[in-house]
Amino acid sequence: MTLLDPANTSDAGMYAQLAIDLHDAPGVDETLEAVVQFALKAENCTHAGVVLAVRSGRAEIGVVTDPAVDTMYGVEIAAAHGPTLAALTGITIAVPDVATDNRWPHWQTAAAEAGIGSALHVPMTAGDRTIGVLSLYNDHPDAFSFDDEAIAHILARHASVAVATARHEVAMTQAVDARKLVGQAMGILMERFDLDADQAFAVLRRYSQDTNTKLRDVANQLVNTRKLPR
Structure with missing residues (x-):
């Protein structure tokens, strides 16, 4: 050739x-x-x-x-x-x-x-x-x-x-989607438990660490089920 x-x-x-x-x-x-x-x-x-x-x-x-x-x-x-x-x-x-x-x-x-x-x-x-x-x-x-x-x-x-x-x-797309998802989950926690943004994020991060679950997945579960992982 x-x-x-x-x-x-x-x-x-x-x-x-x-x-x-x-x-x-x-x-x-x-x-x-x-x-x-x-x-x-x-x-x-x-x-x-x-x-x-x-x-x-x-x-x-x-x-x-x-x-x-x-x-x-x-x-x-x-x-x-x-x-x-x-x-x-x-x-x-x-x-x-x-x-x-x-x-x-x-x-x-x-x-x-x-x-x-x-x-x-x-x-x-x-x-x-x-x-x-x-x-x-x-x-x-x-x-x-x-x-x-x-x-x-x-x-x-x-x-x-x-x-x-x-x-x-x-x-980059996944990162943007993850930020949006975490933001939605924080909003749910802020409304339900009267938390500020820092406190809501701390709750998500603690659940992520305690359950050895990615922060995005914790947020996704909360948004979809309105419940945090056990």
Whole structure:
């Protein structure tokens, strides 16, 4: 495959459309879907997927274009061993020929059963953190050239920025919603027990600490049930 040239009108149009799709995506799931669909068009791959690194340190399946990718990801996560997890350490992992690459036996078996001949796993980084991995698969061995890998890195960079932005926006929205919820709960306590704002917040915080429950969840229970946790 010939490397996409941003100076080429057709190729530039593809990248421009990708940028628009990522910008217009309303959330992380939609962002990832746009990435893998673009990969199917721009890359020499038959299947694609994204695995995300979550705060707990686990790998989480973000999106797949085929059930076979979901199965391969599942095998890796269950075994805590595989090429995608290796790529989460920040290095690109290429598997030119699944049939002869036995570095990850469990994954190799799953990939072979799915008819996968070769794979390419590219880290998605934001700052100094690896936030996920873009995985590309082909039914034939030796399917990915040097140019394909270069394109995959470009796509992974686009995806990294878009996912980091989408996550930030989701976090900001959740923070605003949480503040509103806590404010509603405080209002209920202030009216019911004739408390001021500081006293009402102290009550919520005490219940949160005593029950080992997030402040947002305590507020949500109070707003929905008009009762505090026991």
